[in-house]
Structures are given as structure tokens and as C-alpha cells.
Amino acid sequence: MSKSEVVFISTPGSIGNLVPLVEFAQLLVNHDPRFHASILTITMPQRPTIDTYIQSRAAASATSINFLHLPTVEPLAEDENQSYLAYLSLLIEKHKPHVKHTIADLMSSAESNRVVAFFVDMFCTSMIDVANELEIPCYMFFASPATFLSFMFHIPVLDAEISDDFGDLDTELTIPGFANSVPPLVLPTALLSKKGDTYPCYLSHTARYKEPKGIVVNTFKELEPHALSSLSTSHVPRVHAIGPVVDHNGPAQWQDPDLYESVVKWLDDQPPSSVVLLCFGSMGSLSGPQVREIAFGLERAGFRFLWALREPPKSSVYLPSDPANVDEVLPDGFLERTCKFGLVCGWVPQVKILAHQAIGGFVSHCGWNSILESLWYGVPIATWPIYSEQQMNAFEMVKELGLAVEIRLDYREGSDLVLAGEVERSIKSLMEGDHVVRARVKDMREKSRMALMENGSAYKALEGLIVELMPKI
Template structure:
């Protein structure tokens, strides 16, 4: 006779930026569970686009899972909507279509794996109703930072308070997001800039539904965003009503083994002096137009600093991910640029036209600054490695992240991005920001000092006795307590 092992069901949306951090959080939750309960993790996969990431995750679990029980289950395919007006609407509607499949998958788990809790991606809040119907606790895993969470919770009321479009407030008024300095309207997330569009309505919907969860797990640390976390916990985002419990467990970062043999970018970095290289990368979905790339090239050349630039081209027709850049075609880069920065010793700069191992690069001693699109995973990785940043937001919540990084957290130098011109950055502005970040003046000095302190804070937070480790234990304890409230675990005869 053996005791059943309860399982924690993870429901990520597709994309490595959502899947991998949630899986890492699930693995950490298993390692932190206590109270005599053994748990497993069951990942419900919604789309074939993440098959490669799932395979990598399975290999990592098999190679170094520490005995953790992690399983993967593919949900049946659904016919995606074809009349959507943006990615948030598309993802949210696909999640709604998956509700019967999720109900069937959870109900169909074997008796040996009764469900202890469901952890939902921030765009999966329609599935809270499925969890309620099945009498299963539901937690939201918030992939972004506490600043974005404050905005999500505040947005439903904000939409009622602001009569017109948010961008029309620019230069007239700021937006109140609890825990942050007054926020310029053009720093708000892309999906809400047109309030009449479904994208904004879906953002507000998810913000309302967060209040229905049993808890919100946030990929941040208490030391990184204390003011915002305090404002959320005090109910300042939710009309004085207490929000669900918050569990700041970050930084949640998975560290795959280094590439072998060493990646060409890493080999190039080996030839550079410590803290001498500016790293530029715009995420798995970010790419530059030819006009933007030309400005970057001129700005880097004039900055006088060495650089490693991951440059991607626009997606091929019918696809969503950036394509490899055509460096030989003469469109993305100014004529003669590559020859001008090359050299026998590795040269002043390297342009890499496809994906690169970002974590390895940020961890390299030669990297002294990071021009980033401000995806929160990238920000966490940069802080973990102690690398100061210059923010170049592109889409989603990245403009709000950039504002928080500069004005609230102090971990990035300010860089002017013209949002009304497609997030355009002039060469002179990039040159100025790079020089400042790499050691030019007082702003850069303060940022580097702050980032160094946050590197220590991030690492301490996840160590035994740290704030994030304590939050993770509290989360595990709450799941265990709910299991106890639901009665003894079933026994399975074998």
C-alpha cells in the first residue's frame, strides 16, 4: 500500500519566456514542500510551438532534476481565432477555448496523482473558473515584475477614470500606479494604448480576475521592489480591498549547462578586457528595422566602446519569430560597417545574426553593459550578473518596465526612445546612453553601484534564510495546509 502523490498542475502559455520560468518555479516549489507531503508537477502544454522548449526541459529534468517528479501532458489542439486584433486577445481567446480540455485533463489525472493546486500563467485567468468547479486551489504565476502587477490590478478602475486614450494625456497628466513615481502615459503597456481595442479589455479582464486567485506568485524579490509590493499588499490597487496573498520568489532563472564547444559569441568575449563590452539584444521576439539598425551601427561606432550585438531580421511571412539577419545583403547595416569594426584581435565589435546564449553572455566578465528590450526575464538575468542596463522597450509591458528600471529601481541609465516613431532611438542618444552606462558620468556611476547592490540582494534572496526562499516556503506551506483541509490523501494499493 502506497500513499498517493499529489500533483501541482502548471498551465503556462507558449513561449520560452513564460514556460521556462514557470517550470523553474514549479521545480523550486517541489524542493521547498514540507509537512510530510510529497508532490509532483504536471505541465499542461497548450501549443506545439513550445515542443523544442519542452524537450529541453525534459532533458534538464532528467539530467539534473534532483529526484523531482515533473511530467508533461499535451492538451488537444484547438482551432485558434483568426479575427483577433493583437497577441493578448489571441492568447486569451485560445486559453478560453482550452477550458474543456483543461477540465478533462485535470479530471482525468490518475487517482495516484490527486491535484493539490493549479498554477496559471497571467493570461490564463479564465481557467480560474475551471479550478473552482473542480474544487482545486488556483494560483497565478505572474511572469513580470511587481510594477506591472500593480498596473494590472489598477487598470480596471483606471479605464473608468480616464475618459479618452491614455496617450492623449501625454504632457498633461501622469498616471497613478501605486508604489511607483507618477508614470508618464507613454510608459504604459502597448496593449492599453487604444482603450477601445480588445487588447485593453483583455488586460483589464485579467487584472480583475487576479483578485479571484488564491495567491499571486511574482518573479521579483522583496528587495527589488519593496514600495510596489507594499502598495499592492495594502490594497492601494484594489480600492482598499485586500488582494490575494503575494509570494515574491524571484529571481526565477534557470541555468542550462554552458554550450559545448563554446559558442562563437563566448569565444569572441574571451578576447576582450573585463567589463569592456556593450551587449545588445532585443529578446526572442524583438527585431530592428533597417533604419533603426543603421542608427545603432552609427551610435556604437561613435561610442568608442566594444560591443556584441545580436541582430535579428523581421519575421518571415506567416511566422511570428524574428528571422536570422542577412548581414551580407547590405540593407540592415551601413556599407563597410562590419569591415570597420573587425580586426585580427577579434575587433571592436561582433554582430551575431541569430539566437545567442544570453545568460552565458551576461555572466561573462567582459560584459560591462546591456542594451535591452526590457523583457523582465532579461532584466532579472542582468541583475543576477550585476550588469547595468540601458532600456530600449519594444512592446507589451516593456515600456513600463523601462520606467520602473530607471525611475523606481535605479538599475538602468535613461535612454530616450521615441515611441511615436516605432520606438526609434537616434544614434546620438544611443551613443550618449552607452557612454554613460559604461562609465561616463554621475548617472552611470549611481546605476553601476545600484546594480552591484542588487546583484548581492538577488542572490541572497534565493539562499536559505533569504526573502524569496521564505516566500517560497510560505507558498509550499499554504499548499500543504490546503491539502490538509481537504482531508487525508487517498491511499493507492499497489
Template sequence: MKNSELIFIPSPGIGHLVSALEFAKRVIDYDSRISFTILCIKFPFTAFSNSYIKSVLASQPRIRLIDLPEVDPPPPEPLKPPVYLIYVFTERLIPHKRQIDDEFKDSGPELLIPGFSNLVPPKYAIDDILKDEKVPPIYTVGPLIELKGQPNSNLDQAQHVKTMKWLDDQPPSSVVFLCFGSMGILSPSQTRELAEGLKNSGVRFLWAMRSPPTKDHADRTLTEGFLESTHDNGMICGWAPQVGVLAHKSIVGFVSHCGWNSIMESLWFGVPILRWPIYAEQQLNAFRMVREFGLAVELILDYRSDGDLVLADEIERGITQLTDRDSEVRKKVQEMKEKARKAVSSGGSSFISTGRLIEDIIDRNI
């Protein structure tokens, strides 16, 4: 039998690595002729779970992980977006990628990927790309979701149990989950607006806040008395097991930065999103979720000289719309939940596309 090896170089961060590992596991389950080598790039500013990686490697001998050497992170620059830090960090890793036994070679000429300088076409579809002879084969294999939820070294077991126990005590479809990703730290002024909007909405909430406030500096980040006034119907934590939270029966909506993993997980569990993009591709993800697919609720920014803010009134309006049991968005999300599960099941579109990819790899060595 002819075997093939695929080499993956995911972007820095645990979220990108999880998708690569999940795809590798899916392909191996489909066909044992394929093996994987994956470069592991640990970004210094985000949480990383070595225990999760070790568990995957222990169960999948056909997956090999190469840890790139650690390099000094770029100095923080307040006026630069997070994606700039990722770019500088990745540039510093390039010499190490070229020192790995010369086994990584270019597989073809560089491709020109057009940007979105004009309005995004309303009828954009994957079929339009596939018709372009200049574009290499594209295989639609998603969604790629780690359903068990990778463990996080920053979350001790006691906090995990506390979070899930709190959710267990809430009524079904009553809690809004708020999480802005591993690098989604809101400004103090934005945090105050969000706190006020949550308080005024009266909704139950679980807020995964980076560096959660303590009594010593709560007045600087949250509206006065917020923690006390919402004690009975809200919980703030530094990190939450996102997959487990979204799968919980008490969750009614998700306030998200619209990272692609978060979008896929919310759709898989049928949880509507209130879009709140922060950086990188999240703006485009949010645009498509709201305007093209109707799968998310929109928030409107207030543009002002001291920075863009989502004001408390707008947050309250968005949460009210998010929790509407009869909204069109909720109906469409439920439909997408069913489509996603059918796609990856035997005979589904993703299942078939994965098979085509494997045969092309084996037969043509692409």
C-alpha cells in the same frame, strides 16, 4: 503525508515556460509533497527548445507537462503590435484548455487588477498590495533564473563555440551585449541608427540580431561599411546564449528590451542595462528600472511622423553612460546582485516565502 498538486498555465513562449519550470524545481527541492502540472503553449513565431524541456522532465518526475494541440497562428498584421498576435493566438487555444479531462477548475472569483491610468506612485512597494484584504496572498519567490541557459534549437554548437570564443578573446569588462528578445526585430531605419551609434561609440559589442544581415542585403539594414569598419571590435549573431553571455567576464553592459527574464538575469550577474522597451509590459519594466530603482540607463525616443526612433547620437550617449565604471547605476546593480543571491539562499526572503507558500498549499489547499 498530505500531497498537493499545482497547475500552471504560463503565457506562450519559452521565456514564460522557463520561469514556471524553475519555480517548480525550486519548490520540489524544498518539499517533496508538491507536484506540478504545467500547460505547454508553443508560440509559432518564436524559438522553442524541446531538448531543454525533456532534460527538465527527465530529472524531475514530479513535474508533468501537457502539450496543448497546435492551432493555426493568426495572420501577421503589420499595424498590430506583437502582443495582439499573442492575444489572438491564446484565444484560439481556449477550447483545447477546456477539453483536458475537466481537471482544471476555477479556484476563486475573478479579480479586478487596476491599470496604470495615472502616474505610477513613486513609493510603490509589495507591502502596499499585501495590506489590501481583497487581494489573495502574494509570495515573493524570485528571482527565477535558469542559470545553465536553456539550449536553443536555432543555435548550432559551432555558433555557440564561436560566440563564446570571441568573448574569451576580449578584455575584461569591455563588451556591450545587445539583445531585444525573441520578438524584438528592429525596423531598417532603427537598425541603421543603432549601427551608427555603436560605430561612433567605439565600444566592443556583441549584437544578437534577429535574421542577421548578409552581404546581399547589408546596405538595406546597416549603415554603409558598418560590418567592415567594426570587424575588429564587434560581432553580430542571430542568437546568443544570453545567460552564458551575461555571466562572461568580458561583458560591461546590456542593451535590452527589458523583458523580465532579461532584467533578472542581468541583475543576477551585476550587468547594468541600457533600457530599450519594445512592446507589452516592457515599458513599465523599463520605467521602474530607471525612475524607481535607478538600476538602468535611460534612452530618449525621437517622436516623428514616420515612427519613433532612438537616434544615433542618443544611442552613443547611452552606451557611454552604460560603460562608465564609476556610475551610480553600476554601483546599485552590484548591490542588487548581492541582494538577489542572498534572497534565494537558505534563510533569505525568497527562501522563506517559498516555505510559507508550500505550508499554505498543504495546510489550507489554496
């Protein structure tokens, strides 16, 4: 029996965008066997772990999802003044002919009934042109929260109203997706200044957000009711809140299985909800001085901890790495003094660690995937944003939703150090102080699971999307 094809493409090099997109593709084909998914991938040699993830998922989803590697394009000329987003946007643009050719082949294949949709992500907006040329309905898959989607739609309005750099403003901003006014310093670093090429890139992408037929957002109604309501206007394509879409297995294939087993064994020996996990995502790392302040704060707080410590990458196109020698980046004697209640390790599959009963708190960079994982397993967060939209996510979690404890809301590269005393106070608040936040997180845990059940809000949203994709069937 031929199946209807759904095609996806994700921003290259971004595991945070790729993983939920793959999980959504899997959710769609599992929910309705009439679909088959093809995921187009742009290779970045600087990030081989992403290829490892793709190989693993391709093997696990051999019959329902096909991963198609696009041909490489002529290498981009290096420009030290070019931002990473500008580099990515040009790289994606150069792949348009390959994408058009690949989808055209799918459309002419005898194995496929028809290509019913092409899903692009937040920075692949140039691929809307391909969908239009091939006369395929185009949708956007948005891996960040509804609050940030609302902000992306509002950027052109702010740009027209405010001539100054946002980072220089001394007044808070009114953004439709937020119930509270938003401090300018929780905007993404790339948007604090209008100088350079990153800010125009954002404007260029957001200018095209009205073009897709619909937008699929990895969130759910019970979590972001205000933000989703703000998006229900004639100026925004129909929004489908189909989350939380979470990879519950985690990228375990990235790391040494012996290390993972030793970490789990250590956790098995700890009391329930007694350990605070410190993990800053696949792209998150901190400076040496900041690492030492965290170490002193952990030692003073005295709670059990598991710390996934990473070294900064060589440049923005590379990922952080595990330290060759943790003794060199930690204070003298730290490991010896904390060996009875703490464990420092390299990369671990975060979602599997959050699922462990010993975890009672999570110091997080506030990537949206991490937030959804923590809510799914009922683990409260202490906010330590680093890059991308994480500052706005942290603001939402603390000020809008009351689902997290604040360490910092506006931390980013170049911020003043979070000193040991602040780390100590925040961890104590996370682990024993704020029972209201912990109760709210537990409640949201149940709501996140109910959303995906039959007749849940996300289940109904997915059903509505399928009706759009295949209205005559």
C-alpha cells in the same frame, strides 16, 4: 511514495512567460520532494522553438516535472481585425475542456495523492473556471514585476476615472505600485488606446485577478519593496515574492552550438567588463533604419560590443529570425571597420553571455526575465523597451530604482528613430559614465542571491506558500 500534484499552464507562444513558470515549478519540487509538477502546454505551430525548449526541459526534468501536451482544438478563424491578445485569449478559452479532462485524469491517478493547486498565468484567467469546477485551489504565477501587477489591479480604476485614451493624456498617472507618478506614454502600447479589442481583453483578464487564492510573483522584497507593500491590501490575494527565478542555462538548444562556441571564444579574448551586449529578447527586433542608426552609434562610441541581431517576424504570431545576410541590413563597410572590437551574431543564450566576465553593460529591451538576469550577474542596463510591459519596466529601473541608464523609456514600434548620436551617448554613459548606477547594480546582485538563501526573503516566501498548499502536512 505518492506525491502531491501541482499543475501549471502558461500563455501559449510566450517563452517569456513559460521559462520562469517552468523554473518556478522546478524550484518548488526541488525545495520540497513531496511535490510533483505537471505543466500543461498549448502548442502553437508558428513557434517551433518553444517545442524544442519543452523537449529539452522534459528530458532534463523527467522524474520531477511532467509536460503534458494538450490536444489541438479546431483552428481559429482568421480575422485581420483581431488583436494578438484577443486571439490568444480565445485559443486558451477553447482549451478549457481539454484542461479539465487532463487534470481530472491526474486527480484519479493512483500515482498521485491529490492535486493541491492549479497555477495559471496572467492571461490564462479563463482557466480559473476549471479550478473552480474541479474544486482545486487556484493560484496565479505572474512573470512580470510587482509594479506591473499593481498596475493590472489598478486598470479598472483608471478606466472608470478616465474616459479618454490614455495615450492622449497630458498629465501623469498615480499608480499605487509606483512611488513616482507615471507618464502615460510608458504604458503598454495595447493600453494607450481604448479602441479595438485589446483593451477590453486586458479589462476582462484583470477583472479576475482577485479570484485566485494567491499570486506568486517573480521578484523579491529587496528589489521592489514599495510595489510589494502596495499589494498588501484586502483587495488583492496574498502575494508571494519568490524570485529571482532565472534559467541559468539559457535556451542554448535553440541555436547552433558552433556559433555559441565562437562567440564565447571571442569573449574570452576581451578584457573584463569591456563589452556591451545588445540583445532584445526572443521576440524583439528593430526596423532596418533603426538597425543602421545603432550601427553608426556603436561605431562612434568605440566600445567593444556583441550584438545579437534579429530580423522582424512575418507577423505577430511568429518569432524574429536571424538575418540571412547581415551585410544587407548593416551600413556598407560596418563589419570591416568594427571587426577588431565588435562582433555581430544571431541568437545567443543571453543569460550565459551575461554571466561572462567580459560583459560590462547590456542594451536591453527590458523584459523582466532579462532584467533579473542582468541583476543576478551585476551587469547594468541601458533601456530600450519594445513591447508588452517593457516601457513600464524601463521606467521602474531608471526612475524608481536607479538601476539602469536611459536610452529611451517610451520606445515602441512606430516611435521616432533613436539616432546614432543618442546611441553613442547612452553607451558611453552605460560603460564609463554613471558609476552610481553600476554600484547599485552590484549591490542588488548580492541582494538577489541572498534572497534565495535559507532565511532570505524569497526563501521564506516559498516556505509560506508551501504551508498554504499543504497546511495539514
